[in-house]
Amino acid sequence: MKSIQQIQNEIIDEFNFFQDWSEKYQYLIDLGKTLPAFDSDNRIDSNLIKGCQSKVWLNSSFNNNIIIFEADSDAIISKGIISLLIRVFSGHKPEDIIESNIDFIEKIGLNSHLSQTRANGLLSMVKQIKIYALAYQSKK
Amino acid sequence: MxxxxxxxxxxxxxxxxxxxxxxxxxxxxxTSQTPNQVIDVISDYYKNSNSNIHRGLHSLSADATDKYENARAIVKNHFGISNSFEVIFTSGTTHGINIISSGLEKELSSKDELIISEMEHHSNIVPWQMLCDKTGSKLKIIPMNSDGTLNIDKYKLLLTPNVKFVFVNHVSNTLGTINPIKEIIDLAHLNNSKVLIDGAQSAAHFKINLSELDVDFYVASAHKLCGPTGVGFLYGKSELLDSLPPYQGGGEMISNVTFKQTEYAELPHKFEAGTPNIAGVIGFGAALEYMNSIxxxxxxxxxxxxxxxxxxxxxxxxxxxxxxxxxxxxxxxxxxxxxxxxxxxxxxxxxxxxxxxxxxxxxxxxxxxxxxxxxxxxxxxxxxxxxxxxxxxxxxxxxxxxxx
The missing domain is CATH 3.90.1150.10 (Aspartate Aminotransferase, domain 1)
Structure with missing residues (x-):
């Protein structure tokens, strides 16, 4: 299993291939299209992350000291971004998630291509993921 | 052209x-962008005239007061208002609406009804919901047609004897629809209802004569009219403004203060408590002059x-x-x-x-x-x-x- 940092480095390498913002956006859009949509049971208000202009739902489960994250959005670019977050965070131990230093967003130049509203939404998502990790850790 | x-x-x-x-x-x-003609006036105010208004005897204060009151005259003339004292400077459209909604708290009861429309901005919905919560009055909604116009036939049916006020936007901020406000106002007046028009989206796009419209209250914001943010105005017919209680207490809005009793100032000062956004108001005046020059x-x-x-x-x-x-x-x-x-x-x-x-x-x-x-x-x-x-x-x- 790759570490959170290793996965982030992979993403940074992938984004280094892109020449301009439109290629980055196209990649996010394609990622968004491939991430499976939630069924209506999980598209519920209690799974909604506050602070996003589009709707973003985040769901998690905890087994064998590992957290599995799933997410969905009604906007495709948001969905592409959360698919990156899931790739980074899902399948890891709570303590690894809590201690992780998330630097790929800045290093792939995503935050400079996101409006302040979007950037805040992204921060809310990372925060919510870490809150889940804290909650699961304290349950152990 | x-x-x-x-x-x-x-x-x-x-x-x-x-x-x-x-x-x-x-x-x-x-929000609209700001031309040099407005930026320079605001900058010049702070460089050459900055002083508190209506208070000082000194020359700077007199200069600032003149410029501030000149802006009031510009607003009065531009919007076809009969008297300068019917122009109340506010922090914007939302502030103007809240002056009226809070002023009506004691005037309304559970028997009364208010009308808004389905296409209002939240700022012309929420204050009236809050008012209805406090007074028990009922809020009725003019429905919208699928083409984004208001259903005026339904509006006529909603205008029952208990309707005290109608609050409608002139232009929808989302759709751009220009509502037939003259008809809305005239129908309301036939029903003895008063009307407030939210002019936030209309004032920048065409000339409006409030006397001809015979509207009771009108609110707008400077920042949609090439002016600065944080400034707007409330127009009200003087007898209606006189009948409303002040919105905020403080300096400027009083004529006599003792610990036994305080008398409020006349219009417009009654509704302009505290030091106003002087530079902003002067900038608002400059913005109207600029747009009129075009x-x-x-x-x-x-x-x-x-x-x-x-x-x-x-x-x-x-x-x-x-x-x-x-x-x-x-x-x-x-x-x-x-x-x-x-x-x-x-x-x-x-x-x-x-x-x-x-x-x-x-x-x-x-x-x-x-x-x-x-x-x-x-x-x-x-x-x-x-x-x-x-x-x-x-x-x-x-x-x-x-x-x-």
Whole structure:
């Protein structure tokens, strides 16, 4: 299993291939299209992350000291971004998630291509993921 | 017709680069840009006149007071208001609405009814909901037709004897619809109901004569009219303003204060407690003078030509749906393309340096009416150009192909 940092480095390498913002956006859009949509049971208000202009739902489960994250959005670019977050965070131990230093967003130049509203939404998502990790850790 | 390229030289922000491309500013319904003629007046105020008004005997204070009261006269003349003291400077449209809603708390009871419309901005919904919570009065809603106009036949049915007030916007911020406010006002008056018109979206686009409209209250914001943020005005017929209690207590709004009793000042000071946004008010006056120097007839005709041009070009895009595509509207186009989320289109347009608004535009009931999460809204001003619209529609097509 790759570490959170290793996965982030992979993403940074992938984004280094892109020449301009439109290629980055196209990649996010394609990622968004491939991430499976939630069924209506999980598209519920209690799974909604506050602070996003589009709707973003985040769901998690905890087994064998590992957290599995799933997410969905009604906007495709948001969905592409959360698919990156899931790739980074899902399948890891709570303590690894809590201690992780998330630097790929800045290093792939995503935050400079996101409006302040979007950037805040992204921060809310990372925060919510870490809150889940804290909650699961304290349950152990 | 106006010379748009000469006008653009007045607006320093229009030469700004966004994401290494020229800024295309199509979010004018949210706030308009500010010309040098206004920026310079505000800057000059702080350099040469800064002082508190209506208080000092010294020359600076007199100068500041003159400039402030001159702005009131400009507003009075521009909006066809009979008396300067019927112009109350506020922090904006929302503030003006709240002065009225809080003033009506003691005047209304559970027997009374108020009317708003389905296409109001949240700022012309929430204060009245809060008022109804306090007084037990009932809020009734004029429904919207599917073309984005108000259902006036239904409005007539809603005008029952218990209706005390009608609160309606002149122009919808989301759809651009120009509502038939003269008819709305006249019908209300026949029913002995008073009317407040939210002019936030109308004042920038055509000339309005409040005396001819015979409206009871009117509110607007300077920042939609090339003026600074944090300033607006409330117009009210003097007998109605006189009958309302003050909104805030403080300095300036009193004529005599003892610990036994305080007498309130006359209009307009009764509603202008504390030191106002003096520089902002003076800037507001300068903004109205600037727009009048261009001419509202020219502005209206030019913006109509931009609207028609953009509407025609956008309609050629596969899968586009324009909400409120009617003749009686200002230069605002709200649209969606296929089932793409408006925020996806807005994010891509931003990469092209194009500023549009996406989302619900503080009008959730309109979104519920059309059953959509939001729209992309492009709103044009007299300093925008057809070549900007060309770049915009090209960018929308590019966004569509990226998302498709």
């Amino acid at each position: 106006l010379d748009v390229y000469k006008i653009r030289e007045d607006f320093p922000i229009l030469s700004k680069k966004i994401n290494n491309t020229d800024l295309i500013y199509f979010d004018n319904a949210a 001419g509202f007839d020219n502005i209206e005709a030019y913006e109509k030509s931009l609207l028609d041009y953009a509407t025609e070009k956008l309609k050629k895009i596969d899968g586009i749906k324009i909400y409120g595509d009617i003749n009686e509207k200002i230069s605002v186009i709200s649209f969606n393309i296929k089932d793409y989320h408006p925020s996806d289109i807005g994010s891509i347009l931003d990469q092209f340096g194009i500023a549009v608004r996406t989302g619900q535009h503080c009008t959730q009931p309109i979104m519920d009416h059309f059953n959509i999460p939001g729209t992309v809204r492009a709103s044009f001003s007299f300093y925008n150009t057809k070549s900007e619209i060309d770049l915009f529609t090209d960018a929308v097509e590019k966004a569509t192909s990226m998302l498709g």
